[in-house]
Amino acid sequence: MNALSPICTRCREAPSVYFRPYSGERLCVGCFNESLLERVKKTVGRYDMFEYDSRIAVGVSGGKDSLTLLRLLDVLERDRPYAELVAVCVDEGVKGYRDEALALAEKSCGELGVEIHTVGFRELFGETMDEIAARDRELGTCSYCGVLRRRALDEAAKEVGADRLATGHNLDDMAQSVLLNVLRGDVVRMDSYHPGGRSLEGFVRRVKPLCEVPERETAFYAYVNGLEFQSLPCPYAEEAMRSDVRRFLNRMEVGRPGTKFTVYRTGLKVRGRGGGGVLGVCRVCGRPARGDVCRACELSGRG
Amino acid sequence: MNLYRLWRGFVAVQVDVRLLGGLREAAGSPEIELAVEEDSTLGDAVGVLVEGLPAIGDALIDGVLGSYAPNALILVDGVEASNLEGPMTPLKEGSVLVFIPVTHGG
Numbered sequence: 001m002n003a004l005s006p007i008c009t010r011c012r013e014a015p016s017v018y019f020r021p022y023s024g025e026r027l028c029v030g031c032f033n034e035s036l037l038e039r040v041k042k043t044v045g046r047y048d049m050f051e052y053d054s055r056i057a058v059g060v061s062g063g064k065d066s067l068t069l070l071r072l073l074d075v076l077e078r079d080r081p082y083a084e085l086v087a088v089c090v091d092e093g094v095k096g097y098r099d100e101a102l103a104l105a106e107k108s109c110g111e112l113g114v115e116i117h118t119v120g121f122r123e124l125f126g127e128t129m130d131e132i133a134a135r136d137r138e139l140g141t142c143s144y145c146g147v148l149r150r151r152a153l154d155e156a157a158k159e160v161g162a163d164r165l166a167t168g169h170n171l172d173d174m175a176q177s178v179l180l181n182v183l184r185g186d187v188v189r190m191d192s193y194h195p196g197g198r199s200l201e202g203f204v205r206r207v208k209p210l211c212e213v214p215e216r217e218t219a220f221y222a223y224v225n226g227l228e229f230q231s232l233p234c235p236y237a238e239e240a241m242r243s244d245v246r247r248f249l250n251r252m253e254v255g256r257p258g259t260k261f262t263v264y265r266t267g268l269k270v271r272g273r274g275g276g277g278v279l280g281v282c283r284v285c286g287r288p289a290r291g292d293v294c295r296a297c298e299l300s301g302r303g
Numbered sequence: 304m305n306l307y308r309l310w311r312g313f314v315a316v317q318v319d320v321r322l323l324g325g326l327r328e329a330a331g332s333p334e335i336e337l338a339v340e341e342d343s344t345l346g347d348a349v350g351v352l353v354e355g356l357p358a359i360g361d362a363l364i365d366g367v368l369g370s371y372a373p374n375a376l377i378l379v380d381g382v383e384a385s386n387l388e389g390p391m392t393p394l395k396e397g398s399v400l401v402f403i404p405v406t407h408g409g
Contacts, residue, residue: 004392005382017378019386026386064324216376219405220383223323223376233325246406250373251365 021257029224040072040209047196049207053082057162059153060087062101064222064229065168067108074112088156091120093128101230119156125300141236144299151296157204169208172215175260178267179245193267202287316396324404329358346390376403
């Protein structure tokens, strides 16, 4: 341990290892872990994310956020003997990249004794992400992958009989989404911005228990708890607008700590003022859709 | 992998750099032995690293702020650097620097 390290502001005993600029806290490893667990517990309670007997599908990608989520929910759900966790993974078919991630997901689930269920883009949509990336297309790869992954996770959650789907979206993801929707003028999408999700006929309710945990803290948690997470960046990562927003918010947070929380909470405040839009039914798959055909069927060429 | 920047007549200290996530890929190695001048700080070590491995610089250093802070956590002997003195944190012989990228998928 570094001799210069100040004492933890929470327990006032152990040397601190982590500084939270937005709150001024200096935390030792034990208090850091405890504080993250408490924050997630509060978030879960505030948005009534789970029932006492929920079967929770946890979307696990092998990255730091999803592995942190799995670990924290595993600890939290020990207090709920009737609740169950099951990991759901999506094999998008990105050679090299996804292989490493799935191996890490399996390792982590094995350590916790959590059942794991994997679905693939090829089986669900007829083509892999490598094939989608190689063909003529109008949109960037992330636009396809984002929509199809979301659908695949929902499909996997249904297959394992889950009533909730928990994903590893963190505070940074949430704040980025708010700004992106503002920049795109997408007030309808702002309406669906809710960490507790919605119960919609045809979809497993999606919840985001890490919505108030900054990405730096999921990274730190994963490291200090020895979680081995994916090292390869996605070869198709190219969503320019989100990357620009991410960089902007990260710079703002350095100079003005707490910016991401402010943007996230602003998103929650303005939510519900965009009219919402009326959901119909996709004529191909029968799930809720904003138009005649849902986005997943449209992008996978079935609409 | 070894990276050294030594000035004739100066005493050097060696620190171990451990890279995680995309930084590991950018460097092509998970660990780097870095020799810096005595009384160097974390900021000095980052400078030597980026000079020796420009590919890391692209992933690590923010182009506007000229700092690693928006993109990575750096642990100095197990303590996150902003809990110490940030880039001014002094290094000693055998210090272990862990670089964790935070702008990488989750």
